[in-house]
Amino acid sequence: MSTSTATAVAHANIALIKYWGKRNTALNLPATGSLSLTLDALTTTTRVAFDPALSADDIRLNDQAADGRAAQRISGFLDLLHSHFQPDAAPRTRAQVISHNNFPTAAGLASSASGFAALALAGSHALGANADEAQLSMLARRGSGSAARSIFGGIVEMAHGERDDGLDCIAHPLHAPDFWDLRVLIAITDAGVKKVSSTDGMQLTTDTSPFYPAWVSGAEADLAAARQAIAARDFDALAAVTEFSTLKMHASALAARPGVIYWNAATLAAMHAIRECRAAGTPVCFTMDAGPQVKAVCTAAAVDEVAGMLRALPGVVDVIVSGLGAAARLRPAGDSPAG
Numbered sequence: 001m002s003t004s005t006a007t008a009v010a011h012a013n014i015a016l017i018k019y020w021g022k023r024n025t026a027l028n029l030p031a032t033g034s035l036s037l038t039l040d041a042l043t044t045t046t047r048v049a050f051d052p053a054l055s056a057d058d059i060r061l062n063d064q065a066a067d068g069r070a071a072q073r074i075s076g077f078l079d080l081l082h083s084h085f086q087p088d089a090a091p092r093t094r095a096q097v098i099s100h101n102n103f104p105t106a107a108g109l110a111s112s113a114s115g116f117a118a119l120a121l122a123g124s125h126a127l128g129a130n131a132d133e134a135q136l137s138m139l140a141r142r143g144s145g146s147a148a149r150s151i152f153g154g155i156v157e158m159a160h161g162e163r164d165d166g167l168d169c170i171a172h173p174l175h176a177p178d179f180w181d182l183r184v185l186i187a188i189t190d191a192g193v194k195k196v197s198s199t200d201g202m203q204l205t206t207d208t209s210p211f212y213p214a215w216v217s218g219a220e221a222d223l224a225a226a227r228q229a230i231a232a233r234d235f236d237a238l239a240a241v242t243e244f245s246t247l248k249m250h251a252s253a254l255a256a257r258p259g260v261i262y263w264n265a266a267t268l269a270a271m272h273a274i275r276e277c278r279a280a281g282t283p284v285c286f287t288m289d290a291g292p293q294v295k296a297v298c299t300a301a302a303v304d305e306v307a308g309m310l311r312a313l314p315g316v317v318d319v320i321v322s323g324l325g326a327a328a329r330l331r332p333a334g335d336s337p338a339g
């Protein structure tokens, strides 16, 4: 038997309306819908090669052998793909997985989103399956909730779904990348690995935060407001609901026991500076995920001003600028993941 190989590339995404908390942990079903921008500048490229000569999965992330929880999540995801596409087949062939991010991993930069989207696409093709995007989104969700959105480009909405089996819990594109010339600037305030993963942080919030029910019950209204603001390209309305969603997400996490604090001093400084900039008339707003980085969303015309403002802040170590990116896609056989 020969090896079966495929390589895929997927972009990270940043949620404007956040997902934070699950309605089913085993199937990774989100308690709320979410809405995101797919980011052109942040990519994961992953090559999967099923090889009968291997006795164990050989997983390399950014040129390092993966072990522990990261390796288990990836092997478990390949098991899931195998049981989905080849339910009657013998135990699955082990695989070599080589994956590269072009951005800092696990620092609240959505590496799991692009990572599991690329793995779903490359892994399913390496298994000989030609899944459609909805199916890939549903599968990617099992790896990481936000990964369901990275299957698509542009502006994407993820449904929380109603079904217990999660078959309606998939993302879909709302608008193509060129619908609105937005930019996302990622102010890196700490490139280290975050202390509380999104999985752990949202579980603790779900289990212990008195604010969690309010967070869940407000999500539909936030999604509707964001959809409307985007359709009208109304930046002020989008800024208001984007900041509302991220601040509520963090407020719910802060009120967990023990409270989950993702921010550092530079995170707060950037939030204040972005608000001052907006008050002075620049179309810019902030959003933060499960980490200390601040993502500024602005119009293309404002990008130089916002980048200069963020770079001048003490504690901001780097600023990555991105436009809106395309859907996950296969790369020609033989391409190296590092490329």
Ligand code: PMV
Binding pocket: 014, 015, 017, 018, 019, 020, 034, 110, 112, 113, 144, 145, 146, 147, 198, 199, 288, 289, 290
């Ligand atoms: O996909 P996960 O399990 O890494 O969770 C992502 C959670 C947030 O990034 C904080 C919000 C979101 O919707 O992406």
